[in-house]
Structures are given as structure tokens and as C-alpha cells.
Amino acid sequence: MSFKALVVRKDEDSGKTSAAVETLEMGDLPQAEVTVAVEYSTVNYKDGLCIGPGGGLVRKYPHVPGIDFAGTVETSDDARYKPGDKVVLTGWRVGEAHWGGYSQKARVKADWLVPLPEGLDTRQAMAVGTAGFTAMLAVMALEDHGLKPGHGPVLVTGAAGGVGSVATAILAKLGHEVAAVTGRPETEAYLRDLGATQIVPREEINETVKRPLESETWTGCVDAVGGAMLARVLGQMKYGASVAAVGLAGGAGLPATVVPFLLRGVNLLGIDSVMQPYDNRLRAWERIARDLPMTKLEAMVHPATLADLPGLGADILKGQVKGRVVVDVN
Ligand code: NDP
Numbered sequence: 001m002s003f004k005a006l007v008v009r010k011d012e013d014s015g016k017t018s019a020a021v022e023t024l025e026m027g028d029l030p031q032a033e034v035t036v037a038v039e040y041s042t043v044n045y046k047d048g049l050c051i052g053p054g055g056g057l058v059r060k061y062p063h064v065p066g067i068d069f070a071g072t073v074e075t076s077d078d079a080r081y082k083p084g085d086k087v088v089l090t091g092w093r094v095g096e097a098h099w100g101g102y103s104q105k106a107r108v109k110a111d112w113l114v115p116l117p118e119g120l121d122t123r124q125a126m127a128v129g130t131a132g133f134t135a136m137l138a139v140m141a142l143e144d145h146g147l148k149p150g151h152g153p154v155l156v157t158g159a160a161g162g163v164g165s166v167a168t169a170i171l172a173k174l175g176h177e178v179a180a181v182t183g184r185p186e187t188e189a190y191l192r193d194l195g196a197t198q199i200v201p202r203e204e205i206n207e208t209v210k211r212p213l214e215s216e217t218w219t220g221c222v223d224a225v226g227g228a229m230l231a232r233v234l235g236q237m238k239y240g241a242s243v244a245a246v247g248l249a250g251g252a253g254l255p256a257t258v259v260p261f262l263l264r265g266v267n268l269l270g271i272d273s274v275m276q277p278y279d280n281r282l283r284a285w286e287r288i289a290r291d292l293p294m295t296k297l298e299a300m301v302h303p304a305t306l307a308d309l310p311g312l313g314a315d316i317l318k319g320q321v322k323g324r325v326v327v328d329v330n
Contacts, residue, residue, distance in 0.1 A: 001025065001026040002023050002024065002025050002026075003023070003024060003026075003103065003104035003105045004021055004022070004023055004024075004103070004104050004306060004329070005021070005022060005024050005064050005102060005103030005104065005105075005306070006019055006020070006021055006022075006051070006064065006065065006066070006102035006103070006306050006309050006310075007019070007020060007021075007022040007024070007062050007063070007064060008050070008051060008054075008058070008061060008062065008063045008064075008065060009061055009062045010054075010061040010062075017052065017053060017054060017061070019051050019052075019065075019309065019310045019313070020310075021306045021307055024103070024105075026105065029099065029105060029106070029107040030098065030099055030107055031107070032107045032108050032109050033076060033077040033078040033108075033109055033110045034073055034075070034076045034077070034078060034081050034087075034107065034108055034109070034110050034113060035073070035074045035075045035076070035105060035106070035107045036069070036071045036072065036073055036074060036087060036089075036105070036106045036107075036108065036113075037071050037072050037073075037074045037104065037105060038069045038070075038071040038101055038103055038104055038105065038106050038329050039069075039070060039071040039072065039122040039123070039328070039329065039330065040069070040070050040071070040122050040123050040125070040126035040326055040327060040328060040329065041066045041068055041069045041070075041100075041101035041102055041126055041327040041329055042068050042126045042127070042129035042130075042131075042324060042325055042326055042327060043304070043309070043312045043313065043316055043321065043325040043327065044067055044068065044129060044130050044131055044162060044316070045162075045247070045249065045316055045317070046067050046095070046096065046130075047065055047066065047067055047095065047309075047313060047316070048312075048313040048314065048315075048316040048317040049313075049317070050063070050065035050067070050095055050096055050100075050313075051065050051102075051309055051310060051312075051313030051314075052310075052313050052314060052317065057093075057096040057097070058096060058097075059096075059097050063099065064095075064099040064100055064102055064103050065095045065096075065100050065102050065309075065313075066094075066095045066100030066101030066102035066103065066106075066327075067090065067091070067094060067095035067096065067100055067101070067130055068088075068089065068090045068095070068100075068101055068126060068129040068130050069088075069089050069094075069100065069101025069106055069126070069329075070086070070087065070088040070089070070116065070122035070123075070125040070126050071086075071087065071106070071122060072084060072085065072086055072087070072122075073085040073086075073087055074105070076110065078110035080110055081110055081113065085115065086115070086116035086121075086122060087113045087114065087115060087116060088113070088114050088115075088116050088122070088125045088126075088285070089101070089106075089108060089112055089113055089114070090114075090129065090130045090133050090273060090281075091112075091130065091273050091274040091275065091276065092108075092109075092111075092112040092274065092275070093274065094106075094108060094112060101329070102306060102309060102327070102329065103329060104329050104330060111278070114278070114281050114282060114285055117282075117285040117286050117288070117289040118289065119289035119290070120285075120288070120289050123326060123328075124294060124297060126326050126327070127297050127298070127300065127301045127324050127326050128166065128288055128292065128297065128324075129162070129324060130273055131161070131162030131163045131165075131166060131324060132162070132163075132166035132288065132292065132297075132324065133273055133281075133284055133285070133288070134163055134246055134271060134273040135163045135164075135166035135167035135170060135222065135246070136166070136170060136284045136285075136287055136288050136291075136292070137244075137271050137273060137276065137280075137284055138163075138167060138222045138244035138246050138269075138271045139167065139170050139171060139174070139222065139244075139287075139291075140280075140283070140284060140287065141242070141244050141269045141271060142154075142220045142222070142242050142244055142269070145242040145267055145269065146240070146242070147176075147219065147220045147241075147242065149174060149175035149176050150175070151219045151238075152177065152217075152218070152219035152238060153176075153177040153178065153179040153197070153198060153217070153218060153219065154171050154176045154177065154178055154179070154218065154219055154220040154221065154222070155179045155181065155200070155217075155218040155220070155221040155222075155223075155233060155236075156168050156171065156178055156179070156180050156181065156196075156221070156222045156224075157181040157205075157221070157222070157223045157224055157225040157229055157230075157233070157250075158181070158182075158223075158224030158225045158247060158249050158250075159180035159181055159182045159187075159191055159196065160180075160182045160184050160187040160190065160191060160322050160323070161224055161249065161319070161321070161322075162321070162323065162324050163222070163224040163246055163247060164180070164182075164222070164224050165191075165194060165300045165322075165323045165324065166292065166297075166300070166324070167222040167224075168180055168191060168194045168195055168196050169194045169195055169292060169293060169296040169297065169300075170288075170291050170292050171195070171222070172194065172195020172196070172197075173195065173291055173292065173293050173296075174291060176220075177197045177198070178195055178196045178197055178198070179196070179197070179198040179199075179200050179218070180194075180196035180198070180199055180200065181200045181201075181202055181205055181225075181229070182199065182200075182201070182202060183201075183202035183203075183319075184322075185199075185201065187322060190299070190322065190323070193296070193299060194296050194299070194300070195296070202229075205229055205232055205233065205236075206228055206229050206232070206250070207228065207232065208228050208231070208232075208255055209228075209231045209232055209235060209255060209256060209257065211235065212235050212257040212259035212260065213235050213259055213260060213263065213264065214232075214235045214236045215236065216236070216237065216238040216239060216264070217236045217237075217238070218233065218236055218237050218238060218241060219238050219241050220241055220242055220243070220244075221233055221237065221241075221242075221243040221244065222244050222246060223243055223244065223245050223246060223247070224246050224247035224249055225247060225248070225249050225250035225251075226245065226247060226248035226249070226250055226251055226252060226253075226254065227248065227250040227251025227252070227253055227254070227255075228250065228251065228253075228255055229250050230243070230245060230250075230254060230256070231254055231255045231256035234256050234260040234261075234266055234268065235256075235257075235259070235260050237260060237264060237266045238264075239264050239265060240264070240265045240266070240267075241264075241266060241267070242266070242267040242268075242269050243266070243267070243268050243269065244269045244271050245268055245269065245270055245271060246271045249319060297324075299323075300322075300323030300324045301323065301324055301325075301326050302321075302322070302323060302324070302325050302326070303325075303326055303328065304325050304326065304327045304328070305327065305328060305329075306327065306329055308327070309327065312325055
């Protein structure tokens with residue numbers, strides 16, 4: 001019973017890591033309740049770190065990265081799952097602290113799995129992945145804080161990336177005007193096809209805050225970038241509007257003032273996909289199946305194999321991946 005996986009090994013002398021596809025035995029897998037025959041995985045920013053230098057996320061080598069996977073239950077010691085069930089996993093530090101989805105087999109805790117929602121297959125679930133799941137969480141948080149269509153444009157930063165692409169498609173489907181911020185002008189046709197009505201060049205919005213308040217422009221924002229861009233966006237939000245802070249592709253700092261919070265009642269909402277409680281995970285996956293147009297999702301997909309992962313990991317760290325990579329591990 002052998003299978004293939006992408007294994008990252010660390011050279012103890014140089015401290016350097018290297019990743020290659022290897023053949024493993026079932027006995028190599030960690031102990032846990034559910035064994036899954038993985039069908040698809042994907043590539044997120046964190047995967048880039050875990051395939052490459054580790055970024056402080058990986059605890060032990062050899063390591064199998066892959067923070068997301070979808071597949072079929074093979075064996076289960078937990079009553080909630082039986083062989084043949086289709087499942088999806090995102091988060092819980094799988095692929096970082098635990099072996100992940102860049103493998104034909106994975107063994108994980110039953111608590112970490114979610115049954116595949118009706119209307120999605122395993123490939124589509126990985127076209128969504130953590131990036132798309134997080135985009136949905138962000139949209140849900142904005143809605144919980146009053147976002148409704150028809151009140152002006154919603155800004156999406158890092159729009160051509162994974163989170164941004166899915167957020168753009170969901171918001172457009174829900175009837176919002178979407179303003180997409182991108183540093184890659186060549187992605188304009190792609191973003192408009194996903195439903196963006198306005199393209200905002202990155203340099204227009206990437207400067208340090210000079211005035212704490214600017215014109216009230218955006219009725220909501222899904223922010224994958226952080227840093228100076230998030231600081232600037234806060235001062236451009238309409239009265240009472242909310243920003244869902246998802247990512248730090250542009251930096252972890254926040255060189256902002258508190259003025260937008262105090263004078264315009266702007267809300268900054270933190271979004272974490274990793275430790276989301278189970279009930280909210282179910283809610284988000286059900287909303288994805290309903291509110292993410294599958295034809296738009298398909299337009300974001302780039303197919304890949306296990307052997308492509310070292311190159312893709314490096315690309316995503318450089319901000320060079322467009323949309324969503326779907327890895328067929330078989
Ligand atoms: P991607 O690399 O696919 O997308 C990030 C996008 O941000 C890029 O495509 C680019 O968009 C833009 N960008 C990159 N560098 C810069 C920069 N220096 N300044 C401004 N914009 C930049 O990553 P993901 O979409 O998968 O993830 C986005 C962020 O969200 C990451 O920081 C990730 O760690 C975080 N994340 C957080 C999660 C959570 O639970 N909170 C879950 C998932 C992701 P463009 O080319 O259009 O400008």
C-alpha cells in the first residue's frame with residue numbers, strides 16, 4: 001500500500017529545505033481517526049511558505065505540505081464518517097503543523113473535516129480552497145455588519161489573487177458593484193469577466209495615508225493586502241461601512257490613524273479561516289455552493305500536478321499566481 005506525496009526535507013547542516021515527489025507507505029502517515037483518499041488540493045500563500053523555506057509554520061521535517069484537500073473517506077474510526085463519504089478540509093494547521101493534502105492519502109482528525117456540500121464536487125471544492133472559503137467568510141462578515149447591494153461599490157484588494165478573485169465573483173453574483181484593485185493591468189479582462197465593474201490600479205491606492213479622511217467612496221471592502229493599502233482604504237470608506245481584513249500580501253503593518261473609526265464609524269473586521277468553528281464552516285460552504293457561480297470559478301482554475309508544486313510555491317510567494325490552482329494529486 002504505497003502512495004505518492006510531495007515531501008519537504010531539511011538538510012540539518014545547511015538548514016536548507018528541498019521538496020520532491022516521493023513514494024510513501026501507509027505506515028508513514030500520522031495516527032488519526034480518518035484516512036482520506038485525496039483527489040485534489042490547491043496552492044495558497046501559506047503553501048508557498050511550507051513548500052519552500054517554512055516561514056516558521058512547519059514544526060517537523062520530513063513534512064507533507066498542502067493546507068487544503070478534498071477526497072473520499074477510505075477508513076474511519078469516527079461515527080460521523082464512513083468509507084465513501086466525500087469530504088473537504090481547510091485550516092486547523094493541516095499542511096503546517098500536521099501532514100497535509102499534497103499526497104494521495106491523508107490521515108486527520110474527524111473534527112477537522114467537513115462533508116462536501118451538495119452541489120460541489122471535490123475538484124470544485126479545491127478550486128475554492130482556503131482562499132475561496134476565506135473570501136466567503138469575509139463576505140458573510142460584511143453582510144453581518146449591514147452590507148447590502150445597491151449602496152455603492154465594494155472594494156476588493158489583491159483582486160487577481162485567490163482570495164480576491166473569489167470575493168469578486170461572489171460579490172458580483174450577489175448584485176454588488178465591485179471595484180477591483182490590481183497591480184497587474186493585464187488581468188483587467190479576467191477581473192471584468194468575474195464581475196468587476198471598475199478596475200483600480202494598485203499605485204492609486206498604495207500610498208501612505210496623507211489625510212486621515214478622503215472622499216467617502218466604498219460601501220464595503222475585502223482586503224487581501226493589508227499594510228499601507230488597508231490604511232489608505234480605511235479613510236475612503238463610507239459612513240458606517242466595514243472592511244474585512246483577510247491578508248497581508250502587501251505587509252503586516254497598519255500605518256493608519258483611528259480617525260475613520262471615530263468620525264465615520266468605520267468597522268475593521270478580522271477574518272480567520274484556520275480555527276473557524278464547525279457551524280460557521282458549514283454555513284460558509286453552503287453559501288459557496290449557492291452564491292459562487294461555477295462557470296466563473298472554472299475561469300479562475302489552473303490545473304497542476306504534484307510535480308508542479310515546487311515551482312508554483314515559489315510563484316505564489318512572488319504574487320505571480322492568478323486565480324486558483326487545482327492540484328490533481330493522482
Ligand atoms: P495570492 O498570492 O493569490 O493573492 C494576493 C494578491 O495580492 C496578489 O495576487 C496581488 O494581487 C496582491 N499583491 C501581492 N503583493 C502585493 C503588494 N506588495 N502590494 C499590493 N498588493 C499585492 O494569495 P491569496 O489570495 O491566497 O491570499 C491573499 C492573502 O490572504 C495572503 O496574505 C494570505 O496569507 C491571506 N490569507 C488569509 C487567510 C485568513 O484566514 N485570514 C486565509 C487565506 C489567505 P494583484 O496582482 O491583483 O495586485
